[in-house]
């Protein structure tokens with residue numbers, strides 16, 4: 455039953471069926487599948503497949519954008535449900551995708567799950583300069599600063615952000631967490647971050663552990 459709904463939704467996203475995916479997503483919900491299961495078993499695997507097709511030259515950028523549109527039609531349905539947990543403010547997270555990088559899907563999932571788990575989240579969006587992270591941190595005084603990077607070429611920007619805070623003498627006022635597909639625990643240690651989350655759920659657990 456589960457596969458009978460999860461798989462067609464995943465395939466429809468991969469096949470860019472933008473007019474069908476929202477209905478398929480609602481069918482999954484009607485069958486009492488949880489929003490997080492739909493996200494983890496349909497939406498994210500679909501983008502993994504799209505990524506492989508893109509890397510292998512079978513999909514071009516317009517195809518990826520169409521699949522992302524199909525994904526977004528579903529995510530719009532799931533997002534309020536992902537955020538719908540009991541609200542108990544646990545802390546504030548300042549979140550952004552680093553300079554030069556416009557990938558936002560993973561960051562937005564983390565944002566929704568953090569909110570669903572009682573964090574206040576300030577979203578700086580994409581392509582965020584190191585100086586902007588610092589300016590907004592001074593302005594909003596978050597507990598945690600979260601950075602996302604999906605390109606190997608933009609990973610070094612995470613180090614630039616932490617270095618900038620260190621030079622300003624305010625590094626230890628905040629906890630830095632990082633994530634994105636090219637990021638690893640080892641890289642987090644190399645650049646002096648406080649933690650790495652392999653996926654959004656791990657990011658939430660990490661954020662909770664840093665608030666204790």
Ligand code: B12
Pocket residue numbers: 498501502503504505506508509515518519522554555556557558559560561563564600601602603604605606607631632633634635636650651652653654655656657658
């Ligand atoms: C969708 C997509 C795009 C879309 C982005 C749309 C959008 N609005 O975000 C578009 C088409 C715009 C795009 C553009 C490009 N892309 Co692109 N893209 C992808 C694709 C297919 C999916 C990424 C995605 O959203 N994954 C799903 C999410 C849920 O996963 P995620 O981001 O990894 O996030 C999860 C975790 O990593 C973690 N996480 C993420 N951030 C954070 C942060 C914290 C703090 C924590 C704790 C956790 C965490 O939690 C998330 C949820 O579990 C990937 C391939 C892939 N499979 O990853 C390529 C990919 C990332 N892109 C790639 C490339 C090369 C590009 C372009 C340079 C292509 C080009 N020639 O123009 C441009 C770059 C533009 C730029 N300057 O940023 C490469 C990167 C290679 C590399 N390692 O450097 C990839 C890997 C494709 C490939 N196989 O070659 N892309």
